[in-house]
Amino acid sequence: MQLAPIPKNEKKRLLSLHTLGLLDTMPEKRFDVITRAAVRIFRVPICTLTLIDARREWFKSCQGLKKYENARAISFCGHALLANKIFVIPDTKKDARFSDNPMVVNKPYIRFYAGVPIMSTDGERVGVFCIKDIEPREFSKNDMVMLKELAYWAEMEVNFHNLSSALRQEGEISLKLEGKVTKLIKFDELQKKSKKTLLNVMEDLEKTNSLLAIGKARDKAIFESIGDGMIITNNKRKITFFNKSAEEITGLKMSDVVDRHISEVIKMGDEKGNSISENQLPIRLALSTKKKITTLVNISSLYFNTKKVRRFPVTITVTPFLNKNEIVGAILIFRDITKEKETEKIKTEFIANATHELRTPLAIIKGNTDLALRRGKKDPKFTKNALLEINNEIKHLSNILSEMEILTLDNKENKLAIYNNRVNLNDLLRKIVRRLESIAQEKNMSIDFKKEQIDFFIFGNKEHLEKLFLNVIKNAINYGKNNGKISIKMLKEKDTIKTEITDNGIGISKEDLPKIFKRFFKSEKAHKYSSDKHSGLGLAISKRVTEEHGGNIEVKSIEGKGSTFTVSLPVLNEKILKDKKE
Structure with a gap:
């Protein structure tokens, strides 16, 4: 590990730092709003405005960490302080300077770092504005520009107090001097006073420009931190701003669309693909009526005339902004609701299928009653x-x-159950095999499950895991051949436990293979082969449970020869479990 270097002008640098009067002060909203914006813009868990003291790095503002200071010697910011450009480490484990750093190998497990030095008004480096991630990542030129702008905003805030104090002191001195000046003012004295007045005006102008720069950086940071797509146009509907979320949703860059008419970039249509007339476009209505316009979710689709046209449903809100009742431009906020539409469709289908599945047993119960x-x-x-x-x-x-309860269970709630239970996978499978042996014997089938020399442990929801394997093994019995065999094998590959369940049954057709994990799916051939009642939810549940544990389930099958289901689940060690709970 390489320790953070000490600059040659350290004494002078420390004097500038302590003159700021910020060390060991209470958190301030003006700094916290910048670090919060950075966390949202870059989608990172950690952002700090760091001041570098003699032996420590101290965070004036901090998002994502509980400690407010660390040793300077092992700090990333100690290195970034002396950088002449943005200091970026895409992957700390691949950088010899940091691969064995305590903050990399232990909590908070830093894998990515980017920092910009913060200067005082006298040009000394006093701190660093930085972001950190627990995953390695690339950092684009656009990312660098945005981080520089946020750092500049932070730098202005750091120096703002000192600038204000200096201007206030100068004003007080000027008043004292003016009190001692004689009433007779000579031409050269008047010239000096005029010169001083001019300097004061220039200083006021510089201060105003600095405040405007802070406001501009702040506004841009707020716009970039919005999760929805944002497009700003002038009163002629030419695009002047296109935020980061808009870039991610559309695949376009701001440089591709700025100064272009919005109708060249964005076209709207209904769900059938029919174009919406010019007079009905939300931005046109907003500019003509000077009122906020919000589209109806169920009739609007937004698509972009890029080389590869992408059409997707959205909600859109357009708000005109005025200056003295004159339209200056408009802000268009849009959200891709593809997932919401798909969820709504799945929900509708689920209710319809569930109603059908419940109606049959209820009808039988009523008839027999x-x-x-x-x-x-x-x-x-x-x-x-x-x-x-x-x-x-x-x-x-x-x-x-x-x-149905498992399929509709809140995933966040279930995560708590997963991280609170340690499950012996070997014991769980042995219990299921014993439970199903009598059913298998009715078809003269054997279940071969060899006891492993070591036990495999995972952290999980025991009840759900039991349902997962019970469904897969029971399927192997139901669709297995008389006098057939089911083989269960477990093996560990790195941090994953794989369980292979193989049968020599009827297999799955190529047509059915992509559908078997869908809810309520019932193969006609399989339904004829097995008289056992089933809801069509078994394998859908197995897939859901596997995924909620961070794993996956796969199947390979040859029709007429049998199938192999492979369930892969991650092994979580005690250390990771502790961190997850925290």
């Missing part, structure tokens, strides 16, 4: 059979509701 009520006294045996059938349907109904 009616028959039992009519013939119960005359035929006790029939009543008993009807009650048994009702009981079976209630179990089937209960199973469907249990499976």
